[in-house]
Amino acid sequence: MNLLRLINGRKATAPVARERLQILLAHERGLRGQPDLLELLRAEILAAVQRHVDIDQDKIVIRMERGPQVSTLEVDIEVPNGAHKSLAAVG
Amino acid sequence: MAKVLVVTSGKGGVGKTTSTAALGAALAQMGQRVVVIDFDVGLRNLDLVLGAERRVVFDLINVVQGVAKLQQALIRDKRLENLWLLPASQTRDKDALTDEGISRVIAELRTKFDWILCDSPAGIERGAMLAMRYADEAVIVTNPEVSSVRDSDRIIGMLDSKTVKAERGEFVAKHILITRYDAGRASRGEMLGIEDILEILATPLLGIIPESQDVLRASNVGSPVTLHNADSPPARAYIDAVNRLLGETIAMTVPTERKSFMSRLLGRRAA
């Protein structure tokens, strides 16, 4: 088997498939029970931001990447200068 | 001008999702701006075939319902900067997709992309209907097998009656893509021949994709076959098909394995 792989110059792809599925299914199964943590954080971060500034949805870029040990959540918000809500309310 | 192309079949498991990913990637590799949309609500798969499954934030239904903007739901391929994915929803119910909502999404995508590829779910119900609704062109994925050919015929009927183009008295340009073709079995008469299929369906042929282990390997690692191994027989067949879509005339062949130096040296045993 290994000799064949050497001859064909190919790596086995099944282990990659296995790892990808494990990561994906862990997240999808979690989803059925309780809200996914990454989703929860995303929603709460955006709610917190919206409390202070009115932001155009177009100016919010969200990226997620789910990994085996850690996942990343990237929230990129373009905040216009002078858009502070409470300033407007007070003054 | 942007083109909306639906990849459809009626029958499941014939290679629609594989073909959407491969055609989309090949178009992007040629410099076209491409978005692939997964219409298979509840059973999304195109994200897996493209290796983007860990990066899905929003989906088509979120966009249709206004929960997310289109730009927020689009996922850019990590290897091909011209290739984008609009994922299907995994959980919500199918009725959330409305004709009006899809019409809006497609209209917006038309302003941003050269090609909009719609990966249809199996069947002839609502989901398949919505996937083809706004199509300018259709790739009908067919296996050389009686039930697949019969389903393709029904889908052709739908393309000629249920699409917006058909309702306007225009035509959706239709192409047959034969996939999972096994030359050995065809020559032994165990499989419907290409000629038979084309005669029955009376629709022009876009390409013949051979049955190949390379398709499985590519999907294992989450890479369209045209990107994972561009020299493999299925990849070359998909690239020929894309060139034909772009208007080139290319002789119709079924690509076969190019023997590597080592396997030639070792003869048939290593092949």
Ligand SMILES: Nc1ncnc2c1ncn2[C@@H]1O[C@H](COP(=O)(O)OP(=O)(O)O)[C@@H](O)[C@H]1O
């Ligand atoms: N040319 C091919 N050679 C070998 N296997 C293939 C080929 N095309 C598709 N497959 C396999 O067939 C199965 C169904 O393909 P898929 O693209 O998901 O079909 P559909 O979207 O029509 O349901 C998958 O396991 C896929 O890897």
Ligand SMILES: [Mg+2]
């Ligand atoms: Mg599919």
